[in-house]
Amino acid sequence: MLDNSSVFASLREILCGKAPTAVFQPIIDLDSGEIVGYEGLIRGPSDSALHAPQNLFRVARQCELSLEVEQICREVTLQRFVDLGLPGKLFLNVSPECLTQPNARNDETIGFIKRIGLNPERVIIELTESQPTYDYSVLREAALYYRSVGFEIAIDDLGEGFSSLRLWSELRPEYVKIDMHFIQGINLDPVKLHFVQSIQQIAENSGSRVIAEGIETSGELMVLRDIGIPYGQGYFIARPNVNPSLAISVEAAKVLVHPGIAVYPRGVNGGTRVSAKKLAKEVPIVSPDTWNDEIYRLFENQPSLAAIAVVKDSTPVGLISRHMLIDRFARPFRRELYGRKPCTMFMNPNPLMVDKDISIQELSHLIAEEGRQHLADGFIITDRGNYVGYGTGHDLMREITQLQISAARYANPLTMLPGNVPIYEHIDRLLHSKIRFCACYCDLDHFKPFNDVYGYRKGDDIIQLTAKILSEVCDPELDFVGHIGGDDFVCLFQSTDWEHRCRLILARFAEAIPILFEAKHVIDGGYLSENRQGQNVFHPLVSLSIGAVVIDPGIFSSHQAISTLTTDAKKQAKNLPGNSLFIERRNLKVDSVCMEE
Secondary structure, X not given: OOOHHHHHHHHHHHHOOOOOEEEEEEEEEOOOOOEEEEEEEEEOOOOOOOOOHHHHHHHHHHOOOHHHHHHHHHHHHHHHHHHHOOOOEEEEXXXXXXXXXXXXXXXXXXXXXXXXXXXXXXXXXXXXXXXXXXXXXXXXXXXXHHHHHOOEXXXXXEOOOHHHHHHHHHHOOOEEEEOHHHHOOOOXXXXXXXXXXXXXXXXXXXXXXXXXXOOOOHHHHHHHHHOOOOEEOOOXXXXXXXOOOOOOXXXXXXXXXXXXXXXXXXXXXXXOOOEHHHHOEOOXXXXXXXXXXXXHHHHHHOOOOOEEEEEEOOEEEEXXXXXXXXXXXXXXXXXXXXXXXXXXXXXXXXXXXXXXXXEHHHHHHHHHHHOOHHHHHOEEEEEOOEEEEEEOHHHHHHHHHOHHHHHHHHEOOOOOOEOHHHHHHHHHHHHHHOOOEXXXXXXXXXXXXXXXXXXXXXXXXXXXXXXXXXXXXXXXXXXXXXXXXXXXXXXXXXXXXXXXXXXXXXXXXXXXXXXXXXXXXXXHOEEEEEXXXXXXXXXXXXXXXXXXXXXXXXXXXXXXXXXXXXXHHHHHHHOOOOOEEEEEOOOOOXXXXXXXX
């Protein structure tokens, strides 16, 4: 609990000249590693309860001094940026409330920038979201004005709320910052990965550049680099500082120049086809001659209603969105003038219309091509031209990020390791990246007799034990472990010490396997079981064979070739006794092995 008297005293000090402190965090190009700019952040006086910016701005709002405090913070940030002579652009935090003030176009910030000799083209107005709704028409006008002066626009925390999608649609910003929730752990979470990939695809088709916020690990940075996110910032790259670094951290630089590829989290690709019909909501429909007053009452009585479809004889002819009607009626005398007019005057006559059978992936691509305003406005779903329902951008994003559920068939249900499709896709990514890697085929020996004697439940225990050992020994950021099926596994190593890891896998397997056998069988080194001819045959304890093939760049171009090579190497390993590793050491060339299709 903050002491109100000391808090208000600290706020008065700021207003009377005890300036807050500006700190800067680099924003980098994830392709080149170069710093393209800095985000300016504010810290209140270090000896006060307002040191944390959230406390500072909360108290300013309580005292109805937000605009005054924001102005001071902007000037401090701008002046410090110039004094430090920092390169690139400055991302300057500005609230939409400040931008939409009646005197915004003549505010002190533009004059201040001119006085300190800073070119407006080096300043990005980064809109920070503090309230759920805005007067979007005024905000659009303000953005157009500031662009005309030379500024660019960025929106912060994309994905944090639905209004951020609306802001993107309304303002068409040059930059969008993805909320750190979707960035942190992206190398471990297929939902986050798919969300960020979708945002990047929409941004590429709409002229915006994506900035990933909150990068804190090498794994996150590598995934973001590989999926093509252009810019990033976060503690792993550089922390905010009063005297910011002019270079990124050594650890971040190593990741960006690393020739390997990221290992994507499981469950991203494939899955059951989901169509647009699943997104169809039942919303009120009206005829074209319905009065605007009636539309307004429908919105007023149903606060959660985002849009109303205009339908004539089962055929949709337009869409009226809540924000479209409310924006127009909010202006003086508009309701009195147009309330008893047909709703067609305020409807969108050309909404996005899609057939119910279109997949949500195709729908996502279509929205990217048609214009991102459909993310905010929504779309009409039809069946052979007849109205079926209404879909929202929010629901589309939700469904896309849930695709990993249906993608379970792309993972082995016993071990939950990736199955054949993800394995082949990862091999193709490795080949496309033209990097050296080692492909290993891992197979259990004498597994069928074990199942016959001990039962399939015990057999499952061995398979799960093998999966556990493989996953623990491999580097999760560099090495890919997949389960082909049954007792067959594959490891795709980018780790340069792959041979050591293979031998460690065999050692740990040999150490762990005896606990799954009866003591007598362990002492005897095996057991008798009846073969298909009814004869008792002695079988050794289950062992593990690994066939390894080093793949040099530029030799093969498809996963089929790698599959054939590793299968041959595995057969050679199984000819060796016990837990064994066979390494294919021949100089592999395209013309020496007929593999390519």
